[in-house]
Amino acid sequence: MNALAVRDLHAGYGAGLVLQGVSLDVAEGEAAVLLGRNGAGKTTTISALVGFLRPRSGSVLVRGRDLTGAPPHVVARAGVALVPQGRRMFADLSVREHLTLTARSIAGGWDERRVLELFPALARRLGNRGDELSGGEQQMLAIGRALTRNPALLLLDEPSEGLAPKLVREVGDALVSLRATGLSILLVEQNLGLATHVGQRVHVMNKGTIVWSGTPAELAGARDVEARFLGV
Amino acid sequence: MSPELAFLQALNGISFGALLFILAAGLSLIFGMMDVVNLAHGAFYMLGAYIALSVVRTTGSFWVALVAVPLALGALGLVVEPLLLRRLRGRHLDQVLITVGVALVITDLIRLKPDWGAEVRTLPPPDALAGSIAILGNDYPVYRLFVIAFGVTLALSLAALHRRSRAGALIRAGVDDAQMLSALGVDTDRLFAVTYAIGAALAGLAGVVAAPVLGLQPGMDVEALVLSLIVVVVGGLGTLGGAQVGAALVGPADTFGKVFVPQFALFFIFAIMALVLLLRPSGLLGRIRVIR
Numbered sequence A: 001m002n003a004l005a006v007r008d009l010h011a012g013y014g015a016g017l018v019l020q021g022v023s024l025d026v027a028e029g030e031a032a033v034l035l036g037r038n039g040a041g042k043t044t045t046i047s048a049l050v051g052f053l054r055p056r057s058g059s060v061l062v063r064g065r066d067l068t069g070a071p072p073h074v075v076a077r078a079g080v081a082l083v084p085q086g087r088r089m090f091a092d093l094s095v096r097e098h099l100t101l102t103a104r105s106i107a108g109g110w111d112e113r114r115v116l117e118l119f120p121a122l123a124r125r126l127g128n129r130g131d132e133l134s135g136g137e138q139q140m141l142a143i144g145r146a147l148t149r150n151p152a153l154l155l156l157d158e159p160s161e162g163l164a165p166k167l168v169r170e171v172g173d174a175l176v177s178l179r180a181t182g183l184s185i186l187l188v189e190q191n192l193g194l195a196t197h198v199g200q201r202v203h204v205m206n207k208g209t210i211v212w213s214g215t216p217a218e219l220a221g222a223r224d225v226e227a228r229f230l231g232v
Numbered sequence B: 001m002s003p004e005l006a007f008l009q010a011l012n013g014i015s016f017g018a019l020l021f022i023l024a025a026g027l028s029l030i031f032g033m034m035d036v037v038n039l040a041h042g043a044f045y046m047l048g049a050y051i052a053l054s055v056v057r058t059t060g061s062f063w064v065a066l067v068a069v070p071l072a073l074g075a076l077g078l079v080v081e082p083l084l085l086r087r088l089r090g091r092h093l094d095q096v097l098i099t100v101g102v103a104l105v106i107t108d109l110i111r112l113k114p115d116w117g118a119e120v121r122t123l124p125p126p127d128a129l130a131g132s133i134a135i136l137g138n139d140y141p142v143y144r145l146f147v148i149a150f151g152v153t154l155a156l157s158l159a160a161l162h163r164r165s166r167a168g169a170l171i172r173a174g175v176d177d178a179q180m181l182s183a184l185g186v187d188t189d190r191l192f193a194v195t196y197a198i199g200a201a202l203a204g205l206a207g208v209v210a211a212p213v214l215g216l217q218p219g220m221d222v223e224a225l226v227l228s229l230i231v232v233v234v235g236g237l238g239t240l241g242g243a244q245v246g247a248a249l250v251g252p253a254d255t256f257g258k259v260f261v262p263q264f265a266l267f268f269i270f271a272i273m274a275l276v277l278l279l280r281p282s283g284l285l286g287r288i289r290v291i292r
Ligand SMILES: Nc1ncnc2c1ncn2[C@@H]1O[C@H](COP(=O)(O)OP(=O)(O)OP(=O)(O)O)[C@@H](O)[C@H]1O
Pocket: A013, A018, A036, A037, A038, A039, A040, A041, A042, A043, A044, A045, A085, A190
């Protein structure tokens, strides 16, 4: 059974349609990447998956369970966690509160202590407010906050955005170590290096549909795909 | 004005500020969480005062009213939010309009109920707080001192809950980004309903506490609404601290305004509001909200 199965998803804002039939799978334990230019519809796809945006048609299945059009808290409780574009820290919550308030604890799972082992830099900041952190710290906290949900499927929307190269590598290494734990991941990216470092399967999106799918190695050989859908 | 009289007026101002805090805290909280200016707030306040009147008439106890009224108004909030506001989620103007509708229904019902009705009513303070004590050679009503103590205690307890409890953290997070909170598994529909209920309960509580000082009469709802709007605009919409600061400023300002320029008292606090809006459009403690 797939961790995520999206079929022919149509969604948009107001009268306009942004997603025009998106289909994609994330296998159990797989790290999949969604690539695409600015405005391709990547965040819209994520929004339709987590329930921020009600799909016009199509279906969303998480581990076989139909969650099409379900409200966000239902999707979250079905095992989906989100690291959103822009990080969306709670300005008025401390770092510790970010890691405990919405935690869903399971035996041997992710909790505050294990997140601090993964991101030791956060340990010094436990008493700080969300809006007092640097960009890199915010990104670590956004990932840590999602992990305390102990998700079956982790969605990340451009975690490298606005980060210095060194921090991008750090985030990449963290994601690879998460992949190694068997967590299913869907990573939205524009940073090709990070995408191919983490991803085992790549989907390229353009104008609201998936236009190419393959492995990172195949993508390296498909120069035309890069030129047509990814280059700036 | 003699220093003694000035001191007593200052006490009056602080006691009025304490009332305004109880009233405005709920309004601010509801706006912060749901982006809705709850124009039924004055009607909730008025309903609280009239229910207190009935409770005191039947049980003879002000203290029973002090507990029962917030519970009743909280229950009303728990019905109004899911039934009316939730259906209009995302349409803020429509939501505000429906709170006007709620206010009109409540005030009409109060007017129609024969033993509440259209006349001015009074609610005596509880026996234990009925008398006066001598302060600087003048008699001062004990009940007003009780209002100060009650308001300050409530402000401190609410602030502590807001800072330290899990419910407080959920409210802080929801005020900041309710959608993100929902993606982390929190049922924000429930959170909104509970927030609205807490706001309504606080308005009702203000109605009980204010009744022995300000009395009960038609129009008290609009007066309360206007004052609490001024408080939250001055202090900053959407935060508890904003309601505290706003009330601490507007309460004394209104009292001293009435002493010095009786004809222009309302003008006086409007002027303060205009000044704050000019210098700090988001209110003294308000945060600039990011539109997503
Ligand atoms: N809230 C919104 N209301 C209306 N249109 C929107 C909204 N959000 C996005 N759009 C439009 O939908 C299209 C797809 O946007 P989307 O945010 O999904 O792109 P993206 O692939 O995530 O881009 P980026 O890499 O810049 O984040 C764009 O044309 C955008 O202008």
